[in-house]
Amino acid sequence: MSSAPRPFDLIATDLDGTLLRDDHTVSPRTQRTLEAAKATGAQHIVVTGRSARWTRPTLDSIGYTGLAVCSQGGQLYDAGAHRLVTSVTLDRQVAGIALAKAEAAVGPMAIAVVQDGLEGEVLFDRTYDMPSAGDNLAAPEPVADIAELWAKPLSRVLVQHRSLSDDELAAAVAEAAGGLVTVVLAGQGFVELLPLGLSKATGLALASARLGTTKDRTVAFGDMPNDVPMFRWVGHAVAMANAHPELKAIADEITLSNEEEGVAVALERIFSV
Numbered sequence: 001m002s003s004a005p006r007p008f009d010l011i012a013t014d015l016d017g018t019l020l021r022d023d024h025t026v027s028p029r030t031q032r033t034l035e036a037a038k039a040t041g042a043q044h045i046v047v048t049g050r051s052a053r054w055t056r057p058t059l060d061s062i063g064y065t066g067l068a069v070c071s072q073g074g075q076l077y078d079a080g081a082h083r084l085v086t087s088v089t090l091d092r093q094v095a096g097i098a099l100a101k102a103e104a105a106v107g108p109m110a111i112a113v114v115q116d117g118l119e120g121e122v123l124f125d126r127t128y129d130m131p132s133a134g135d136n137l138a139a140p141e142p143v144a145d146i147a148e149l150w151a152k153p154l155s156r157v158l159v160q161h162r163s164l165s166d167d168e169l170a171a172a173v174a175e176a177a178g179g180l181v182t183v184v185l186a187g188q189g190f191v192e193l194l195p196l197g198l199s200k201a202t203g204l205a206l207a208s209a210r211l212g213t214t215k216d217r218t219v220a221f222g223d224m225p226n227d228v229p230m231f232r233w234v235g236h237a238v239a240m241a242n243a244h245p246e247l248k249a250i251a252d253e254i255t256l257s258n259e260e261e262g263v264a265v266a267l268e269r270i271f272s273v
Contacts, residue, residue, distance in 0.1 A: 006040045007270055009217040012069075012204055012230065015048040015058060016187060017223035017258050018240055026062050033264040036273035043211055045069065047200050049186040049226055051114050051155060052077040052084060054122070067210065071114065071155045072184060072194050072226060073203030076210075082118070086206065089116045089153045090181070090195045096150070098177035098193055099157065105176040106169065112138075112158040113149045123149055128160055129189065157193040166191055170225070184226040185244070192226075201229035219270065221255075221263050222247060238266050 011034070013019040019026055034044050047069040048055055055070050055077065065080035074088040103109055112124035122138035124130055125146055130138045143149060161169045170191045174183040182194040208218065216235040220227070223243040231237035231250055239251035240262050248254055256262035267273065 006042060008219040008236065009042055010208060010211065010213040010219070011037060011042055011044045011267065012047045012218055012220040012234065013044065013263060014222040014224070014227055015046060015050060015055070017242060018221050019046070019258070019263055020058070021259055021261075024058065027261050027264070029261050030264040031062060033267045033273060037267050037271045040271055040273070042271070043213065045204070045207055045211070047073075047204050047207075047220070047222075047230060049184075049190070049192070049200075049224075051075065051120060051122075052118055053120060056082070067207050069200060069203035069207050072186065072192060073198050073200045074155045074194065076203060076207055084118055085210075087116055088155070088195055088198055090156055090193070092150050092154060094180050094196075095154065095157050095193060098173075098180040099159070101177045101180070102159070102173040106161060106164060106172045109169075110160040110162075111149060114155045114158070116153040116155045120152075120155065124158075125149065127162075128158075156195075159191050159193065160189060186224055186226040199229035200227060201233040204230055204233060221266070223258065236270075238263075 021027060038044055045067060049072045050070055052070045052075050055068060059068060059079045068077045068079055070077045076085040078085055110125060110128035112122060112128045115121050123143050126142040166185055170183055170185040182196055182198055184192050186192055215233050218234040219236040220230050220234040221238045222230060223240040225244050225246045227247055237251045239248045239254045241254060241257040255266040
């Protein structure tokens with residue numbers, strides 16, 4: 001191992017399409033490399049769009065017990081204690097107005113919601129095509145009554161459109177309702193409405209303060225446009241080869257794909273491990 005000074009104090013990794021392979025597992029090489037980087041004194045934090053409930057099975061599988069930024073920055077989750085340190089909710093009245101404005105611009109949309117809290121469910125209407133995201137904890141069936149979507153506090157709302165692409169839909173919703181909510185594209189089939197101003201960067205900044213680290217001493221890995229704020233916040237940003245063009249355009253470097261263990265490849269070089 002090199003005796004050179006540690007290059008970064010914090011390693012922030014997205015999960016899907018980044019740390020995880022397409023089978024939703026972390027490779028042995030990647031786990032070994034993370035442990036080697038941590039042995040230098042660096043800390044590792046997961047920063048994901050998944051809610052804490054949707055994240056927990058993956059974290060358990062890799063023995064992760066630290067803080068995790070979940071729900072697009074809206075939840076700070078203590079994995080070891082299985083508790084939420086912080087949680088931000090989306091005002092349901094504001095969300096309804098934002099959806100109405102968006103549908104006035106693009107027509108009917110399919111809707112899903114992510115409920116707040118450790119045990120918050122993912123509910124969806126009958127027109128929503130729920131994509132697979134590994135340990136899928138979405139409800140098994142669509143709601144019988146659309147009012148059920150709005151019955152409990154929410155962390156965010158997901159929308160789909162039958163003819164617009166994800167990129168087109170995200171742009172259209174942002175144009176129509178961007179003054180009310182933050183709109184992000186988090187993955188295939190995941191166009192999401194968040195509380196205004198919320199991002200992975202706001203969640204990571206809060207976690208970083210608790211961990212005693214700074215943004216200039218943080219390296220981040222990601223693959224989708226929802227990682228853009230995080231990339232702009234950190235000292236060094238690494239996009240996966242499979243990343244969205246928007247993210248690659250602002251990255252400091254591009255590593256191999258998630259299937260090619262791109263996180264491990266970059267960390268081996270950066271930390272000389």
